[in-house]
Amino acid sequence: MKRSRVLAAVLTLGIVAAATSAFALENEFHGLFSARYINSNFNGTNTTSFSDGARYGGDEHYMPQGKPKDVFSANFIEQRARLQYIAKASADLKLVTQFELDYTYWGNSSYGLNAAPAGFSAAGRNGGGAIGADTVNLETKHIYLDANVAKNVNMKLGMQPYNDAFKGVLFDADMAGIAFSSGYNKFIPSIGYFRFNDTGVQQDKVLGHLTNDLFLLDGKYEVSKGLKVGAAYYLFRNNSFTTNSNLLNDIAKQDVKMSTFGLNAEYTTGPLTLNGFGVFQVGTANQRATTAWALNSGAKLKVGPGTARCEFLYVSGDNNIATGHSNAFYSVFNHIGLAEHGYYDNEMAILGRDKNAYTTDNSIISTAGNDAQGQIGGYIGYDLPINAKLTTAFNAGFAAVAKENANKPTNNKTGMKNGSNYLGTEINAEATYQLLEGLSVGTRVAYVILGDYYKDVALNGTPVNPYDAKLIFKYVF
Amino acid sequence: MKKVLIALLTAVALSATSMAFAADAPKTSAKDECLLAAKNCKDQVDSIQQKIKRINTEIKKGKKVYSAEELKKLQQKLKEADDILNNLEKPGH
Secondary structure, eight states: OHHHHHHHHHHHHHHHHHHHHHHHSEEEEEEEEEEEEEEESSTTSGGGOSSSHHHHTOOSBOOOTTSOSSOOOEEEEEEEEEEEEEEEEETTEEEEEEEEEEESSTTSOOSOGGGOOTTSOOSSTTOOOSTTOOOOOEEEEEEEEEEEEETTEEEEEEEEEEEOSSTTSSOEEEEEEEEEEEOBTTEEEEEEEEEEEEOGGGTTSOTTTSEEEEEEEEEEEEOSSSEEEEEEEEEEEEOSEEEETTEEEEEEEOOEEEEEEEEEEEEEETTEEEEEEEEEEEEEETTEEEEEEEEEEEEEEEETTEEEEEEEEEEOOOSOSSSSSBOOOOOOBOSSSOBSOOOOTTOOSSSSOOTTOSSSOOBSSOSSSTTTTOEEEEEEEEEEEOSSSEEEEEEEEEEEOSSOOTTSOBOTTTSSBOSOOEEEEEEEEEEEEEEETTEEEEEEEEEEEEOGGGTTOBTTBSOOOOEEEEEEEEEEO | OHHHHHHHHHHHHHHHHHHHHHHHSOOTTSOOHHHHHSOSOTTOOOOHHHHHHHHHHHHHHGGGTSOHHHHHHHHHHHHHHHHHHHHHHOOOO
Protein backbone atom coordinates (compact mmCIF):
# COMPACT_ATOMS: atom_id res chain seq x y z
CA MET A 1 0.00 0.00 0.00
CA LYS A 2 2.71 2.37 1.08
CA ARG A 3 4.72 1.42 -2.00
CA SER A 4 1.81 2.20 -4.34
CA ARG A 5 1.35 5.64 -2.74
CA VAL A 6 4.99 6.49 -3.35
CA LEU A 7 4.64 5.23 -6.93
CA ALA A 8 1.53 7.39 -7.44
CA ALA A 9 3.32 10.43 -6.06
CA VAL A 10 6.33 9.85 -8.32
CA LEU A 11 4.02 9.45 -11.34
CA THR A 12 2.10 12.61 -10.44
CA LEU A 13 5.34 14.54 -10.07
CA GLY A 14 6.46 13.16 -13.42
CA ILE A 15 3.27 14.33 -15.13
CA VAL A 16 3.56 17.80 -13.58
CA ALA A 17 7.21 18.00 -14.57
CA ALA A 18 6.39 16.93 -18.13
CA ALA A 19 3.61 19.49 -18.35
CA THR A 20 5.90 22.21 -17.03
CA SER A 21 8.65 21.39 -19.52
CA ALA A 22 6.05 21.33 -22.33
CA PHE A 23 5.18 24.93 -21.46
CA ALA A 24 8.85 25.85 -21.85
CA LEU A 25 8.82 24.98 -25.56
CA GLU A 26 7.57 27.96 -27.51
CA ASN A 27 6.05 27.19 -30.90
CA GLU A 28 6.20 30.07 -33.32
CA PHE A 29 4.38 30.05 -36.66
CA HIS A 30 4.71 32.66 -39.37
CA GLY A 31 3.97 32.75 -43.04
CA LEU A 32 3.16 34.59 -46.22
CA PHE A 33 0.60 34.22 -48.97
CA SER A 34 0.70 36.24 -52.15
CA ALA A 35 -1.13 36.08 -55.47
CA ARG A 36 -0.34 38.53 -58.23
CA TYR A 37 -1.80 39.28 -61.63
CA ILE A 38 0.94 40.07 -64.14
CA ASN A 39 0.40 41.85 -67.47
CA SER A 40 3.65 42.18 -69.36
CA ASN A 41 5.43 42.01 -72.71
CA PHE A 42 8.55 41.06 -70.75
CA ASN A 43 7.80 38.51 -68.01
CA GLY A 44 6.06 35.39 -69.27
CA THR A 45 7.16 35.90 -72.88
CA ASN A 46 9.87 34.34 -75.00
CA THR A 47 12.16 37.37 -74.65
CA THR A 48 12.89 36.18 -71.11
CA SER A 49 12.96 32.43 -71.78
CA PHE A 50 15.77 30.92 -73.77
CA SER A 51 15.19 27.30 -72.79
CA ASP A 52 12.18 25.90 -70.94
CA GLY A 53 11.20 29.25 -69.53
CA ALA A 54 7.52 28.37 -69.40
CA ARG A 55 8.25 26.03 -66.54
CA TYR A 56 10.00 28.45 -64.23
CA GLY A 57 8.50 31.69 -65.45
CA GLY A 58 11.59 32.70 -67.35
CA ASP A 59 15.30 32.19 -67.42
CA GLU A 60 16.15 35.38 -65.61
CA HIS A 61 17.85 37.21 -68.50
CA TYR A 62 16.28 39.50 -71.13
CA MET A 63 17.23 38.08 -74.55
CA PRO A 64 15.25 39.70 -77.39
CA GLN A 65 17.93 39.04 -80.01
CA GLY A 66 16.86 36.95 -82.99
CA LYS A 67 13.20 37.00 -81.91
CA PRO A 68 10.31 39.00 -83.42
CA LYS A 69 10.49 42.64 -82.32
CA ASP A 70 6.79 42.74 -81.37
CA VAL A 71 5.76 40.65 -78.41
CA PHE A 72 2.26 39.62 -77.39
CA SER A 73 1.39 40.70 -73.87
CA ALA A 74 1.38 37.91 -71.33
CA ASN A 75 -1.46 37.68 -68.80
CA PHE A 76 -1.04 35.31 -65.90
CA ILE A 77 -1.42 34.88 -62.15
CA GLU A 78 1.41 33.73 -59.94
CA GLN A 79 0.96 32.42 -56.41
CA ARG A 80 3.25 31.76 -53.46
CA ALA A 81 2.89 30.64 -49.87
CA ARG A 82 5.64 30.42 -47.28
CA LEU A 83 5.20 28.67 -43.94
CA GLN A 84 7.66 29.05 -41.10
CA TYR A 85 7.78 27.02 -37.92
CA ILE A 86 10.23 27.83 -35.12
CA ALA A 87 10.62 25.45 -32.16
CA LYS A 88 12.13 27.54 -29.38
CA ALA A 89 13.40 25.50 -26.44
CA SER A 90 14.74 28.59 -24.67
CA ALA A 91 15.98 32.07 -25.44
CA ASP A 92 19.28 30.44 -26.42
CA LEU A 93 18.14 27.53 -28.56
CA LYS A 94 15.74 27.17 -31.45
CA LEU A 95 15.15 25.18 -34.61
CA VAL A 96 14.05 27.28 -37.58
CA THR A 97 12.25 25.73 -40.54
CA GLN A 98 10.63 27.36 -43.57
CA PHE A 99 8.73 25.85 -46.48
CA GLU A 100 7.51 27.26 -49.79
CA LEU A 101 4.66 26.32 -52.14
CA ASP A 102 4.66 28.08 -55.50
CA TYR A 103 2.51 28.07 -58.60
CA THR A 104 4.60 29.75 -61.29
CA TYR A 105 1.31 30.49 -62.98
CA TRP A 106 -2.26 29.31 -62.49
CA GLY A 107 -3.05 26.53 -64.93
CA ASN A 108 0.47 25.15 -65.35
CA SER A 109 0.10 21.47 -64.34
CA SER A 110 -1.65 19.01 -62.05
CA TYR A 111 -1.74 15.39 -60.94
CA GLY A 112 2.01 14.89 -60.58
CA LEU A 113 5.06 14.55 -62.71
CA ASN A 114 3.85 12.01 -65.26
CA ALA A 115 0.54 13.67 -66.00
CA ALA A 116 1.83 16.68 -67.94
CA PRO A 117 0.93 16.44 -71.63
CA ALA A 118 3.02 18.07 -74.36
CA GLY A 119 2.77 21.85 -74.16
CA PHE A 120 2.27 21.88 -70.42
CA SER A 121 5.10 22.24 -67.97
CA ALA A 122 5.84 19.21 -65.85
CA ALA A 123 4.56 19.11 -62.31
CA GLY A 124 6.75 19.10 -59.24
CA ARG A 125 8.46 22.20 -57.90
CA ASN A 126 6.36 25.29 -58.78
CA GLY A 127 3.72 23.06 -60.43
CA GLY A 128 0.22 22.01 -59.48
CA GLY A 129 -1.53 25.23 -60.51
CA ALA A 130 -3.87 23.60 -63.05
CA ILE A 131 -7.35 22.24 -62.45
CA GLY A 132 -7.32 19.31 -60.08
CA ALA A 133 -4.11 20.47 -58.34
CA ASP A 134 -2.98 17.33 -56.44
CA THR A 135 0.71 17.86 -56.95
CA VAL A 136 3.65 17.43 -54.58
CA ASN A 137 5.22 20.87 -54.80
CA LEU A 138 6.53 21.55 -51.31
CA GLU A 139 9.95 23.21 -51.21
CA THR A 140 12.11 23.25 -48.12
CA LYS A 141 13.88 26.58 -47.75
CA HIS A 142 15.42 26.55 -44.27
CA ILE A 143 16.26 23.95 -41.67
CA TYR A 144 18.80 25.21 -39.19
CA LEU A 145 19.68 25.35 -35.55
CA ASP A 146 20.09 28.79 -34.02
CA ALA A 147 21.93 28.53 -30.70
CA ASN A 148 23.76 30.87 -28.36
CA VAL A 149 26.46 28.32 -27.59
CA ALA A 150 28.44 30.59 -25.25
CA LYS A 151 28.17 34.10 -23.86
CA ASN A 152 28.16 36.43 -26.84
CA VAL A 153 28.58 33.59 -29.37
CA ASN A 154 25.73 32.68 -31.70
CA MET A 155 25.89 29.66 -33.99
CA LYS A 156 23.68 28.94 -36.97
CA LEU A 157 24.04 25.42 -38.31
CA GLY A 158 22.26 23.94 -41.32
CA MET A 159 20.39 25.21 -44.38
CA GLN A 160 19.93 28.91 -43.71
CA PRO A 161 19.46 32.26 -45.43
CA TYR A 162 22.72 34.19 -45.65
CA ASN A 163 23.83 37.25 -47.56
CA ASP A 164 26.97 39.27 -48.14
CA ALA A 165 27.72 42.65 -46.59
CA PHE A 166 27.58 44.37 -50.00
CA LYS A 167 23.89 44.74 -50.91
CA GLY A 168 23.73 41.23 -52.38
CA VAL A 169 26.06 41.69 -55.37
CA LEU A 170 28.05 38.57 -54.38
CA PHE A 171 25.61 36.18 -52.68
CA ASP A 172 22.17 36.28 -51.09
CA ALA A 173 20.59 32.84 -50.88
CA ASP A 174 19.64 29.79 -48.83
CA MET A 175 22.80 27.79 -48.21
CA ALA A 176 24.02 24.90 -46.06
CA GLY A 177 26.80 25.70 -43.64
CA ILE A 178 27.84 26.91 -40.23
CA ALA A 179 28.17 30.53 -39.18
CA PHE A 180 29.28 32.03 -35.89
CA SER A 181 28.76 35.64 -34.88
CA SER A 182 29.55 37.54 -31.71
CA GLY A 183 28.72 40.85 -30.15
CA TYR A 184 31.45 42.61 -28.19
CA ASN A 185 30.02 46.00 -27.38
CA LYS A 186 30.21 47.82 -30.70
CA PHE A 187 32.17 45.17 -32.62
CA ILE A 188 30.38 42.26 -34.35
CA PRO A 189 32.72 39.68 -35.89
CA SER A 190 31.44 36.70 -37.95
CA ILE A 191 33.08 33.60 -39.36
CA GLY A 192 31.42 31.02 -41.57
CA TYR A 193 31.78 28.14 -43.94
CA PHE A 194 29.21 27.12 -46.55
CA ARG A 195 29.02 24.29 -49.07
CA PHE A 196 27.15 25.56 -52.12
CA ASN A 197 27.47 22.44 -54.29
CA ASP A 198 29.05 18.99 -54.17
CA THR A 199 28.85 17.42 -57.62
CA GLY A 200 31.29 14.61 -56.78
CA VAL A 201 28.89 11.99 -58.08
CA GLN A 202 29.21 13.51 -61.57
CA GLN A 203 32.97 13.97 -61.32
CA ASP A 204 35.22 11.53 -59.46
CA LYS A 205 32.69 9.68 -57.27
CA VAL A 206 34.30 11.20 -54.18
CA LEU A 207 32.14 13.46 -52.04
CA GLY A 208 33.78 16.56 -50.64
CA HIS A 209 36.66 16.47 -53.10
CA LEU A 210 35.52 18.72 -55.93
CA THR A 211 33.03 21.17 -54.48
CA ASN A 212 31.76 24.75 -54.56
CA ASP A 213 32.51 26.33 -51.16
CA LEU A 214 32.64 29.66 -49.36
CA PHE A 215 34.75 30.63 -46.38
CA LEU A 216 34.01 34.02 -44.89
CA LEU A 217 35.22 36.51 -42.30
CA ASP A 218 33.17 39.60 -41.58
CA GLY A 219 33.38 42.44 -39.07
CA LYS A 220 31.11 45.37 -38.29
CA TYR A 221 32.03 48.23 -35.99
CA GLU A 222 29.90 51.08 -34.69
CA VAL A 223 32.34 53.99 -34.57
CA SER A 224 29.71 56.37 -33.24
CA LYS A 225 25.95 56.58 -33.12
CA GLY A 226 25.88 57.88 -36.69
CA LEU A 227 28.76 55.97 -38.26
CA LYS A 228 29.06 52.22 -38.88
CA VAL A 229 31.90 50.63 -40.82
CA GLY A 230 32.52 47.05 -41.91
CA ALA A 231 35.06 44.83 -43.63
CA ALA A 232 34.79 41.34 -45.07
CA TYR A 233 36.88 38.65 -46.72
CA TYR A 234 35.27 35.90 -48.82
CA LEU A 235 37.14 32.97 -50.33
CA PHE A 236 35.24 31.29 -53.18
CA ARG A 237 36.51 27.88 -54.26
CA ASN A 238 34.45 26.28 -57.00
CA ASN A 239 35.46 22.96 -58.51
CA SER A 240 32.00 21.66 -59.33
CA PHE A 241 29.57 21.36 -62.24
CA THR A 242 27.80 24.70 -61.91
CA THR A 243 27.00 27.86 -63.87
CA ASN A 244 29.81 29.89 -65.42
CA SER A 245 29.74 33.23 -63.61
CA ASN A 246 30.50 34.96 -66.92
CA LEU A 247 27.85 33.25 -69.06
CA LEU A 248 24.48 32.19 -67.67
CA ASN A 249 23.70 29.37 -70.09
CA ASP A 250 27.13 27.73 -69.76
CA ILE A 251 26.75 25.02 -67.11
CA ALA A 252 29.96 23.05 -66.90
CA LYS A 253 32.86 22.09 -64.66
CA GLN A 254 34.22 25.25 -63.03
CA ASP A 255 37.66 25.98 -61.62
CA VAL A 256 37.52 29.12 -59.50
CA LYS A 257 39.75 30.37 -56.70
CA MET A 258 38.69 33.89 -55.87
CA SER A 259 39.60 36.04 -52.88
CA THR A 260 37.21 38.92 -52.32
CA PHE A 261 37.94 41.86 -50.02
CA GLY A 262 35.38 44.51 -49.24
CA LEU A 263 34.72 47.59 -47.14
CA ASN A 264 31.36 49.15 -46.34
CA ALA A 265 30.13 52.13 -44.37
CA GLU A 266 26.93 53.87 -43.34
CA TYR A 267 26.73 57.42 -42.02
CA THR A 268 23.60 59.08 -40.68
CA THR A 269 23.23 62.71 -39.77
CA GLY A 270 19.84 64.32 -39.26
CA PRO A 271 17.58 63.49 -42.22
CA LEU A 272 20.45 62.21 -44.37
CA THR A 273 21.81 58.64 -44.58
CA LEU A 274 24.81 57.83 -46.78
CA ASN A 275 26.06 54.32 -47.45
CA GLY A 276 28.27 52.47 -49.86
CA PHE A 277 30.86 49.80 -50.43
CA GLY A 278 33.92 48.86 -52.39
CA VAL A 279 34.74 45.26 -53.33
CA PHE A 280 37.99 44.02 -54.85
CA GLN A 281 38.55 40.50 -56.19
CA VAL A 282 41.76 38.71 -57.05
CA GLY A 283 42.24 35.10 -58.13
CA THR A 284 41.58 32.78 -61.04
CA ALA A 285 38.34 31.91 -62.81
CA ASN A 286 38.59 28.90 -65.15
CA GLN A 287 42.37 29.25 -65.58
CA ARG A 288 42.14 33.02 -66.19
CA ALA A 289 43.91 35.36 -63.80
CA THR A 290 41.27 37.79 -62.62
CA THR A 291 41.11 41.13 -60.88
CA ALA A 292 37.66 42.64 -60.60
CA TRP A 293 35.89 45.27 -58.56
CA ALA A 294 32.55 46.83 -57.67
CA LEU A 295 31.80 50.26 -56.24
CA ASN A 296 28.53 51.49 -54.79
CA SER A 297 27.15 54.56 -53.11
CA GLY A 298 23.67 55.27 -51.86
CA ALA A 299 21.85 58.10 -50.15
CA LYS A 300 18.49 58.66 -48.48
CA LEU A 301 17.19 62.08 -47.54
CA LYS A 302 13.96 62.90 -45.76
CA VAL A 303 12.61 65.74 -47.81
CA GLY A 304 9.08 67.09 -47.84
CA PRO A 305 6.48 64.48 -46.88
CA GLY A 306 8.62 61.57 -48.06
CA THR A 307 12.13 60.22 -48.58
CA ALA A 308 14.33 60.78 -51.63
CA ARG A 309 16.75 58.02 -52.59
CA CYS A 310 19.65 57.61 -54.98
CA GLU A 311 21.97 54.71 -55.81
CA PHE A 312 25.02 54.23 -57.98
CA LEU A 313 26.64 50.91 -58.87
CA TYR A 314 29.68 50.13 -60.98
CA VAL A 315 30.76 46.53 -61.58
CA SER A 316 33.84 45.82 -63.69
CA GLY A 317 33.61 43.84 -66.92
CA ASP A 318 35.94 42.56 -69.63
CA ASN A 319 36.21 42.90 -73.41
CA ASN A 320 37.39 39.33 -73.79
CA ILE A 321 35.33 36.42 -72.51
CA ALA A 322 37.74 33.62 -73.44
CA THR A 323 41.42 34.33 -72.92
CA GLY A 324 43.96 36.55 -71.15
CA HIS A 325 43.70 38.46 -67.91
CA SER A 326 40.10 39.09 -66.91
CA ASN A 327 38.27 41.90 -65.13
CA ALA A 328 34.97 40.01 -65.10
CA PHE A 329 33.28 40.12 -61.68
CA TYR A 330 32.64 36.82 -59.88
CA SER A 331 29.35 36.20 -58.05
CA VAL A 332 27.60 33.08 -56.82
CA PHE A 333 25.40 30.95 -59.10
CA ASN A 334 23.74 27.56 -58.72
CA HIS A 335 23.87 24.60 -61.08
CA ILE A 336 20.79 25.51 -63.19
CA GLY A 337 21.80 28.88 -64.62
CA LEU A 338 20.28 31.05 -61.91
CA ALA A 339 21.98 33.78 -59.90
CA GLU A 340 22.17 33.22 -56.15
CA HIS A 341 22.76 36.91 -55.60
CA GLY A 342 20.76 40.06 -56.27
CA TYR A 343 21.03 43.82 -56.03
CA TYR A 344 17.65 45.27 -55.08
CA ASP A 345 18.50 48.67 -53.59
CA ASN A 346 18.07 50.34 -56.99
CA GLU A 347 14.27 49.59 -56.84
CA MET A 348 14.07 48.57 -60.49
CA ALA A 349 11.47 46.11 -61.87
CA ILE A 350 12.84 45.40 -65.38
CA LEU A 351 16.27 47.01 -65.60
CA GLY A 352 17.36 45.21 -62.40
CA ARG A 353 15.98 42.39 -60.27
CA ASP A 354 12.43 43.10 -59.10
CA LYS A 355 11.79 43.02 -55.34
CA ASN A 356 8.29 41.71 -56.15
CA ALA A 357 9.51 38.84 -58.36
CA TYR A 358 8.92 35.26 -57.26
CA THR A 359 9.53 32.32 -59.61
CA THR A 360 8.93 34.67 -62.54
CA ASP A 361 12.13 36.60 -61.99
CA ASN A 362 13.60 38.27 -65.06
CA SER A 363 15.55 41.45 -65.68
CA ILE A 364 17.80 43.20 -68.17
CA ILE A 365 20.68 43.18 -65.67
CA SER A 366 19.99 39.93 -63.85
CA THR A 367 23.46 39.28 -62.43
CA ALA A 368 26.19 41.44 -60.93
CA GLY A 369 28.79 40.45 -63.55
CA ASN A 370 26.18 40.79 -66.33
CA ASP A 371 27.67 38.13 -68.63
CA ALA A 372 31.20 39.49 -68.02
CA GLN A 373 30.11 42.89 -69.37
CA GLY A 374 29.84 44.51 -65.94
CA GLN A 375 27.43 47.36 -65.34
CA ILE A 376 27.18 51.10 -64.68
CA GLY A 377 23.91 52.27 -63.20
CA GLY A 378 22.45 55.41 -61.65
CA TYR A 379 19.09 55.28 -59.89
CA ILE A 380 16.83 57.82 -58.22
CA GLY A 381 13.57 57.44 -56.33
CA TYR A 382 11.08 58.99 -53.95
CA ASP A 383 8.97 57.23 -51.29
CA LEU A 384 5.76 59.12 -50.61
CA PRO A 385 3.45 57.90 -47.84
CA ILE A 386 -0.06 59.30 -48.38
CA ASN A 387 -1.59 58.20 -45.08
CA ALA A 388 -1.30 55.39 -42.53
CA LYS A 389 -2.73 52.87 -45.02
CA LEU A 390 -1.49 54.05 -48.40
CA THR A 391 2.13 54.35 -49.49
CA THR A 392 3.56 55.16 -52.90
CA ALA A 393 7.00 55.18 -54.54
CA PHE A 394 8.42 56.49 -57.80
CA ASN A 395 11.72 55.43 -59.39
CA ALA A 396 13.89 56.02 -62.42
CA GLY A 397 17.03 54.18 -63.50
CA PHE A 398 19.70 54.59 -66.15
CA ALA A 399 22.05 51.70 -66.95
CA ALA A 400 24.78 50.62 -69.35
CA VAL A 401 27.24 47.77 -69.62
CA ALA A 402 30.78 48.62 -68.50
CA LYS A 403 32.54 46.71 -71.32
CA GLU A 404 31.47 45.38 -74.70
CA ASN A 405 32.27 41.73 -75.39
CA ALA A 406 31.09 38.71 -77.39
CA ASN A 407 27.99 38.36 -75.20
CA LYS A 408 26.59 41.59 -76.63
CA PRO A 409 23.81 40.86 -79.16
CA THR A 410 24.46 41.53 -82.85
CA ASN A 411 22.61 44.12 -84.93
CA ASN A 412 20.66 42.06 -87.47
CA LYS A 413 20.81 44.79 -90.14
CA THR A 414 24.54 45.55 -89.96
CA GLY A 415 25.78 42.15 -88.81
CA MET A 416 27.93 44.04 -86.28
CA LYS A 417 27.63 44.86 -82.60
CA ASN A 418 26.07 48.23 -81.87
CA GLY A 419 28.44 50.98 -80.78
CA SER A 420 26.28 51.97 -77.84
CA ASN A 421 26.61 50.28 -74.45
CA TYR A 422 23.47 51.98 -73.11
CA LEU A 423 20.92 49.37 -71.99
CA GLY A 424 17.97 51.58 -71.21
CA THR A 425 16.03 53.94 -68.96
CA GLU A 426 13.37 52.63 -66.60
CA ILE A 427 10.57 54.51 -64.91
CA ASN A 428 8.31 52.77 -62.43
CA ALA A 429 5.66 53.67 -59.87
CA GLU A 430 4.00 51.70 -57.11
CA ALA A 431 1.20 52.07 -54.60
CA THR A 432 0.39 49.79 -51.67
CA TYR A 433 -2.78 49.89 -49.58
CA GLN A 434 -3.28 48.03 -46.27
CA LEU A 435 -6.68 46.34 -46.54
CA LEU A 436 -6.50 44.64 -43.15
CA GLU A 437 -3.74 44.15 -40.60
CA GLY A 438 -1.22 41.96 -42.43
CA LEU A 439 -3.08 42.03 -45.76
CA SER A 440 -2.10 44.52 -48.44
CA VAL A 441 -2.99 45.12 -52.06
CA GLY A 442 -0.48 46.87 -54.27
CA THR A 443 0.36 47.69 -57.83
CA ARG A 444 3.62 48.38 -59.58
CA VAL A 445 3.96 49.49 -63.18
CA ALA A 446 7.32 49.70 -64.96
CA TYR A 447 8.35 50.79 -68.45
CA VAL A 448 11.78 50.72 -70.08
CA ILE A 449 12.95 52.79 -73.02
CA LEU A 450 15.57 50.51 -74.52
CA GLY A 451 19.00 51.94 -75.28
CA ASP A 452 20.89 51.53 -78.55
CA TYR A 453 22.63 48.46 -77.14
CA TYR A 454 19.50 46.69 -78.43
CA LYS A 455 19.14 48.59 -81.74
CA ASP A 456 17.93 46.21 -84.47
CA VAL A 457 18.90 43.09 -82.55
CA ALA A 458 15.44 41.55 -83.00
CA LEU A 459 14.57 39.49 -86.07
CA ASN A 460 12.87 42.41 -87.83
CA GLY A 461 14.14 45.54 -86.15
CA THR A 462 14.54 47.02 -82.69
CA PRO A 463 12.67 45.15 -79.95
CA VAL A 464 9.57 46.84 -78.61
CA ASN A 465 10.13 48.66 -75.29
CA PRO A 466 9.32 46.29 -72.42
CA TYR A 467 6.72 47.00 -69.74
CA ASP A 468 5.45 45.11 -66.72
CA ALA A 469 2.39 45.68 -64.53
CA LYS A 470 1.55 43.76 -61.38
CA LEU A 471 -1.44 43.72 -59.05
CA ILE A 472 -0.32 42.10 -55.82
CA PHE A 473 -2.30 40.74 -52.88
CA LYS A 474 -0.07 39.87 -49.94
CA TYR A 475 -0.80 38.49 -46.49
CA VAL A 476 2.02 38.18 -43.97
CA PHE A 477 1.58 36.84 -40.46
CA MET B 1 2.95 11.94 4.48
CA LYS B 2 0.14 11.68 1.92
CA LYS B 3 -1.31 15.05 2.95
CA VAL B 4 2.06 16.72 2.71
CA LEU B 5 2.61 15.26 -0.74
CA ILE B 6 -0.83 16.34 -1.97
CA ALA B 7 -0.31 19.84 -0.58
CA LEU B 8 3.07 20.04 -2.29
CA LEU B 9 1.67 18.87 -5.63
CA THR B 10 -1.27 21.27 -5.36
CA ALA B 11 1.10 24.15 -4.68
CA VAL B 12 3.21 23.28 -7.73
CA ALA B 13 0.12 22.95 -9.93
CA LEU B 14 -1.33 26.25 -8.69
CA SER B 15 1.92 28.12 -9.17
CA ALA B 16 2.05 26.96 -12.81
CA THR B 17 -1.55 28.09 -13.36
CA SER B 18 -1.03 31.46 -11.73
CA MET B 19 2.05 32.03 -13.89
CA ALA B 20 -0.09 31.49 -16.97
CA PHE B 21 -2.72 33.95 -15.72
CA ALA B 22 0.01 36.48 -15.03
CA ALA B 23 1.06 36.30 -18.65
CA ASP B 24 -2.51 37.01 -19.74
CA ALA B 25 -2.57 40.36 -18.00
CA PRO B 26 0.73 42.16 -18.60
CA LYS B 27 1.28 45.40 -16.71
CA THR B 28 2.87 48.45 -18.27
CA SER B 29 5.59 48.44 -15.62
CA ALA B 30 6.18 44.69 -15.84
CA LYS B 31 8.85 42.90 -17.80
CA ASP B 32 7.79 40.72 -20.72
CA GLU B 33 9.45 37.44 -19.75
CA CYS B 34 8.20 35.72 -22.91
CA LEU B 35 10.19 38.14 -25.06
CA LEU B 36 13.21 38.14 -22.79
CA ALA B 37 13.62 34.48 -21.91
CA ALA B 38 10.85 32.48 -23.67
CA LYS B 39 9.07 32.06 -20.32
CA ASN B 40 5.30 32.29 -19.70
CA CYS B 41 4.52 32.20 -23.41
CA LYS B 42 1.54 29.86 -22.99
CA ASP B 43 -1.14 31.97 -24.64
CA GLN B 44 1.03 34.14 -26.83
CA VAL B 45 0.37 33.65 -30.54
CA ASP B 46 1.64 36.74 -32.30
CA SER B 47 1.81 37.49 -35.96
CA ILE B 48 5.25 38.75 -36.93
CA GLN B 49 3.92 42.30 -37.16
CA GLN B 50 2.39 42.02 -33.65
CA LYS B 51 5.66 40.62 -32.33
CA ILE B 52 7.64 43.55 -33.76
CA LYS B 53 5.09 45.95 -32.28
CA ARG B 54 5.31 44.23 -28.90
CA ILE B 55 9.11 44.35 -28.80
CA ASN B 56 9.09 48.03 -29.75
CA THR B 57 6.60 48.73 -26.94
CA GLU B 58 8.86 46.98 -24.44
CA ILE B 59 11.98 48.80 -25.70
CA LYS B 60 10.15 52.13 -25.23
CA LYS B 61 9.69 51.32 -21.52
CA GLY B 62 13.44 51.84 -21.33
CA LYS B 63 15.61 51.77 -18.26
CA LYS B 64 12.69 52.29 -15.88
CA VAL B 65 11.75 48.65 -16.40
CA TYR B 66 14.70 46.93 -18.09
CA SER B 67 18.40 46.73 -17.32
CA ALA B 68 20.93 47.73 -20.00
CA GLU B 69 21.64 44.05 -20.64
CA GLU B 70 17.93 43.27 -21.03
CA LEU B 71 17.44 46.20 -23.41
CA LYS B 72 20.32 44.89 -25.51
CA LYS B 73 18.59 41.50 -25.59
CA LEU B 74 15.33 43.14 -26.71
CA GLN B 75 17.19 44.99 -29.49
CA GLN B 76 18.56 41.62 -30.60
CA LYS B 77 15.02 40.15 -30.55
CA LEU B 78 13.84 43.06 -32.69
CA LYS B 79 16.56 42.35 -35.24
CA GLU B 80 15.60 38.65 -35.26
CA ALA B 81 11.92 39.54 -35.82
CA ASP B 82 12.85 41.96 -38.62
CA ASP B 83 14.96 39.19 -40.19
CA ILE B 84 11.99 36.79 -40.05
CA LEU B 85 9.77 39.33 -41.81
CA ASN B 86 12.44 40.03 -44.43
CA ASN B 87 12.94 36.32 -45.08
CA LEU B 88 9.22 35.74 -45.52
CA GLU B 89 9.01 38.60 -48.02
CA LYS B 90 12.34 37.89 -49.71
CA PRO B 91 11.96 37.87 -53.50
CA GLY B 92 13.35 35.35 -55.97
CA HIS B 93 13.02 31.75 -56.99
